Amino acid sequence: MPSPVMPTSKRSGGPQRPAAVSAAGLRKSYGDKTVLDGIDLHIPAGSVFALLGPNGAGKTTTVKILSTLVGADDGRARVAGHDIATSPQAVRAAIGVTGQFSAVDGLITGEENMLLMADLHHLSRREGRRVTAELLERFGLADAAGKPASTYSGGMKRRLDIAMTLVGGPRVIFLDEPTTGLDPRARHNMWAVVRELVTGGTTVLLTTQYLEEADELADRIAVLTDGRIAAEGTPEELKRLVPGGHVRLRFTDPAAYRSAAGALRGAARDDAALTLSIPGDGSQRELRSVLDRLDSAGVEADELTVRTPDLDDVFFALTGGTDQPFEETSR
Amino acid sequence: MSSLSLAVRDSSTMVRRNLLHVRRYPSLTLNLLLTPIVLLLLFVYVFGEVMSAGIGGADRSAYLAYLLPGLLLMTIGSTVVGTAVSVSMDMTEGIIARFRTMAIHRGSVLIGHVIGSVLQSVASVVLVGTVAVAIGFRSANATALEWLAAFGLVALVALALTWIAVGMGMVSPNAEAASNNALPLIVLPLISSAFVPLDAMPGWFRPIAEYQPFTPAIETLRGLLLGTEIGHNGPLAVAWCLVLAALGHLWSKSLFDRDPG
Numbered sequence: 032m033p034s035p036v037m038p039t040s041k042r043s044g045g046p047q048r049p050a051a052v053s054a055a056g057l058r059k060s061y062g063d064k065t066v067l068d069g070i071d072l073h074i075p076a077g078s079v080f081a082l083l084g085p086n087g088a089g090k091t092t093t094v095k096i097l098s099t100l101v102g103a104d105d106g107r108a109r110v111a112g113h114d115i116a117t118s119p120q121a122v123r124a125a126i127g128v129t130g131q132f133s134a135v136d137g138l139i140t141g142e143e144n145m146l147l148m149a150d151l152h153h154l155s156r157r158e159g160r161r162v163t164a165e166l167l168e169r170f171g172l173a174d175a176a177g178k179p180a181s182t183y184s185g186g187m188k189r190r191l192d193i194a195m196t197l198v199g200g201p202r203v204i205f206l207d208e209p210t211t212g213l214d215p216r217a218r219h220n221m222w223a224v225v226r227e228l229v230t231g232g233t234t235v236l237l238t239t240q241y242l243e244e245a246d247e248l249a250d251r252i253a254v255l256t257d258g259r260i261a262a263e264g265t266p267e268e269l270k271r272l273v274p275g276g277h278v279r280l281r282f283t284d285p286a287a288y289r290s291a292a293g294a295l296r297g298a299a300r301d302d303a304a305l306t307l308s309i310p311g312d313g314s315q316r317e318l319r320s321v322l323d324r325l326d327s328a329g330v331e332a333d334e335l336t337v338r339t340p341d342l343d344d345v346f347f348a349l350t351g352g353t354d355q356p357f358e359e360t361s362r
Numbered sequence: 363m364s365s366l367s368l369a370v371r372d373s374s375t376m377v378r379r380n381l382l383h384v385r386r387y388p389s390l391t392l393n394l395l396l397t398p399i400v401l402l403l404l405f406v407y408v409f410g411e412v413m414s415a416g417i418g419g420a421d422r423s424a425y426l427a428y429l430l431p432g433l434l435l436m437t438i439g440s441t442v443v444g445t446a447v448s449v450s451m452d453m454t455e456g457i458i459a460r461f462r463t464m465a466i467h468r469g470s471v472l473i474g475h476v477i478g479s480v481l482q483s484v485a486s487v488v489l490v491g492t493v494a495v496a497i498g499f500r501s502a503n504a505t506a507l508e509w510l511a512a513f514g515l516v517a518l519v520a521l522a523l524t525w526i527a528v529g530m531g532m533v534s535p536n537a538e539a540a541s542n543n544a545l546p547l548i549v550l551p552l553i554s555s556a557f558v559p560l561d562a563m564p565g566w567f568r569p570i571a572e573y574q575p576f577t578p579a580i581e582t583l584r585g586l587l588l589g590t591e592i593g594h595n596g597p598l599a600v601a602w603c604l605v606l607a608a609l610g611h612l613w614s615k616s617l618f619d620r621d622p623g
Binding site for chain 2: 101139
C-alpha cells in the first residue's frame, strides 16, 4: 500500500502542503536530442503550477511523462501519491489530461464524447447522463451537444476537451498549452475554468508560452529552457530575480532637467530626450525619496512613470535574450 | 473491478464507439461493399455463360455457385481494408493519447476495432450472400451444422484478416498509406481459386494460388455450402487463420505498446 503523499522536501519556503506532483531528475532523449535534462518538481496539492518556456523547451515532454503517456529515460516521479513507473494505472485513475492537440473524437457528437468518457470511468448510465448534462451546461456546450465534434470551433473543441477531462473527477489535471490558438475571449473563459478547478481542491499543472497567463493563474512558475528548469518560484519571486525596475522622469524644460540630474546622482541620463531613469524596485519608500529630492531641488517633472520588472524580463533574462527563436515545433 | 471484467467492459465501450462511427459514416463501409457486389453481378450476368462453360457447368447458375464462396471471403478482405484505414486515422487522433492516459484496459482500444470490424465483416458477408440468394444461389442441401461451420469459418477468417489489417493500419501514417498497405488483402483473393479452379491455371502459378491463405478457406467454404471435397483444406484453413490472427495480434499489440512519438 503506497503512502498517499510524498515526503515533503525542505527546499522552498512557506508552509509545506503534501505534493500532488513531485519529480526528481527526469531525463528524456529522442535519438541524440536531449529533450529533458534533469527536471525536479514539487507541486503542492490544490495549487496551480505553470511550466513556462519557449517551444521546444520540453514542456510537452514533461507533461507526457508525468501523465504516463511516455516513459522517462531516467529519474523518478510521483503523481497523486503513485510512482509513474511502477503504478501507472493508479496514476491514470487520479489524473485528467488535456493535451496540446484536441483529444476529442471528431466523428461523434459532443454528448457522445462525454458519454464515452463516462463509460470508460465506469459510471452508471444514469450518473453518466447527469455528469454529461452538467458539464456540457457548465462549458456552454449544451446547445451544440448533438453536433459532431468535428464541426466545433477551436474554442468549443478546447472546452469539450476540458469537459471530457473532468468527467472522472480527477485530482490532478495536466493542461498542455490550454489557450494556444484561442481568441482573447475564449482565453479568459479558460482562465476562469482553471481558477474554478483549483477552488475545488484540484491540482493543476499547466504549460504555457504566455508569460501573462502564468502570471495570472499560477501560484508557482518554473521557467523551462532547453530541457532544464532555469528558475522556479512565485511570480513575484521570479520578478525579483532580474533587474529592470526603474522610475522614469521626463522633462520639457532643459534647465529643470539639469537641476534634477544634479539632485539625483546615479540616475541614467538621456540628454536628448530630457529623461532620467533611476533604477530601483519600484517601492513606495524609494519613490518618496526620489520625489523628496526633486522637491528640495525645487524641480517638477512633467511625466513620471514607474516600471517594475515583469515576467517578460525574467523570461528573456533566463532563456537567453530577445532573439529566442519561436519556431513552431511540436513535440 | 477484476481485470477480466474491466477488459470486457472497456472493450465493449470501444466496440460501441467503433460501431457508432460506422453508423454515422456509412459511406466508407458501403463503398467497400460495392466492389464484391459489382463483381458478383458482373461475373454472373456478363461473364456468366463463358465462365460456366469454362468450369463445365450448364448455365450461369453453375458459375454463381462456384464463385460465391470466394466472393464472400473477398468481401471480408475488402471490409478489413476499411478497418486498416479507420485504425490509421484513429491513431493520428488526439483521443488515442487520451485513452492511453486513462485507467482503462489497455488492449480495449484495439479489441474495440477488431470486434467492430468482425461484426461489420459478418454483416457484409450476409448482405452479399443475400444478394446472391436473390439472384438464384442455392446451397447443395447444406445441413444446419454445415451452415454453422460456414458461419464460424467466415468469422474466423474475418478475425484473422482484421488483426492483420489493424497492424497495417497502425504502421500507416495516414489513410492513403493504410489503403495501399492493405491492398494485398484485396489482391490475394484474385489469385486464389475464387474465380477459376486451380487446375485451370498455368502450372508455374498453381503453387502460389494453392498455398496462400485464401484458397484453403475458399475450398472449405465451398465444401460446406456445395458439398465439394474439403479434404486437407479444412484444417489448413483453420491453421492459417489462427496463425494470422496470432501474428496480427502480436504485431498490433507491440505497435500499440510503443511510446507514442
